[in-house]
Amino acid sequence: MRIVRLETFTRPFVAIVRVTLEDGSQGFGQMSPYHADISTEVFHRLVAPKALGQDGTRIEAVVEHVFSEQLKFPGTFLCRAIAGLDTALWDAAGKREEKPVWALLGAGGGVVPVYASSMSREITPDGEVERFRRLGDAYGFRAFKFRIGQKNGRNGDAWEGRTPAMIRTVGEAFAGTRVKLLVDGNSCYDVEHALRIGRMLEDAGISQFEEPCPYWQYDDTRAVARELDIPVSGGEQDNYLPAWQYMVATDVVDVCQPDLCYVGGVSRALKVAKIAEGGNKPVMFHAANSSLVTLFSLHVMAALPNAGSHCEFNIEPNAFHDVSLDRFFSPPLAVDDGAVALGDAPGWGVAPDDDWLAGAQWRESALADMETRHAGKAIS
Numbered sequence: 001m002r003i004v005r006l007e008t009f010t011r012p013f014v015a016i017v018r019v020t021l022e023d024g025s026q027g028f029g030q031m032s033p034y035h036a037d038i039s040t041e042v043f044h045r046l047v048a049p050k051a052l053g054q055d056g057t058r059i060e061a062v063v064e065h066v067f068s069e070q071l072k073f074p075g076t077f078l079c080r081a082i083a084g085l086d087t088a089l090w091d092a093a094g095k096r097e098e099k100p101v102w103a104l105l106g107a108g109g110g111v112v113p114v115y116a117s118s119m120s121r122e123i124t125p126d127g128e129v130e131r132f133r134r135l136g137d138a139y140g141f142r143a144f145k146f147r148i149g150q151k152n153g154r155n156g157d158a159w160e161g162r163t164p165a166m167i168r169t170v171g172e173a174f175a176g177t178r179v180k181l182l183v184d185g186n187s188c189y190d191v192e193h194a195l196r197i198g199r200m201l202e203d204a205g206i207s208q209f210e211e212p213c214p215y216w217q218y219d220d221t222r223a224v225a226r227e228l229d230i231p232v233s234g235g236e237q238d239n240y241l242p243a244w245q246y247m248v249a250t251d252v253v254d255v256c257q258p259d260l261c262y263v264g265g266v267s268r269a270l271k272v273a274k275i276a277e278g279g280n281k282p283v284m285f286h287a288a289n290s291s292l293v294t295l296f297s298l299h300v301m302a303a304l305p306n307a308g309s310h311c312e313f314n315i316e317p318n319a320f321h322d323v324s325l326d327r328f329f330s331p332p333l334a335v336d337d338g339a340v341a342l343g344d345a346p347g348w349g350v351a352p353d354d355d356w357l358a359g360a361q362w363r364e365s366a367l368a369d370m371e372t373r374h375a376g377k378a379i380s
């Protein structure tokens, strides 16, 4: 069933995609957040011309076709744009079969535990403990992640002594409870510093150390993972599948954290999960960009045999100026008892807000327009 129309609704941070197949069925997806105008341009220039006219029921094949047709441009913006196509096609598939995406993917249920993920390096140790306790009481979160070091910080800190104080204070606050604590170094440390911080984390009962070293320095991350007892996680920026094969085969990380949208959508995220499974590694999706990426990640995690304990859930209010989560799509994601229940509505089970769409920049690529220029090459 051919893809006949691809529309985008773009605001500065986020772009929504609507796909229409030749029987009139539709689905909504979303490109990866940040610089949505650039992703939209890539979408209409590099993705749509190769996707229009293809069989929209063969999602993996369509995504692979676009990649193989754009073999000179395999980088992040192609992946970001393709994520919009892929996720719209999964929504359409779910609506066609009247099943939620988690059920299409073979999950037995759609309830997924989430961890409360702090994005803040301005917050004090006491402030973070207070926030975690409050969110734990209100929503039942039983896992929390806080930030240490500085983003790509060359061993620096937000202010002197913040990281040891955070580790000590948050660790002590939840010592002896069943709460799971994770930290994210965001590429901050060299091996020596990462090992020193890692020992502190182990002593404080923290159970996961994310991105201790610059993420592109695989040897450093591997050395830290090998030396420490605390599991080391990472991979949110890695969108190149051979990189994932290498990372898993050589044990760069203990826990794989692909970002479903950075990597190019559900089909490619499933490939990463399969690679991780081959190395007996759990997958905990990176879903820091509070938008539909969290929802997509939850649906897929529900179905993964090697799903990690929790999916990420951003706790910062209004992470994007143009995405107020209670007005961007409905129903909004609700955390109860530390988990999100995805429900049985078909597809992604949500609808973009009409006002949000109306306020976005609209653009379309249509098969009818393209056929007047040249015929699309069919998937063999």
Ligand SMILES: [Mg+2]
Residues within 6 Å of the ligand: 184, 186, 210, 211, 236, 286
């Ligand atoms: Mg991270």
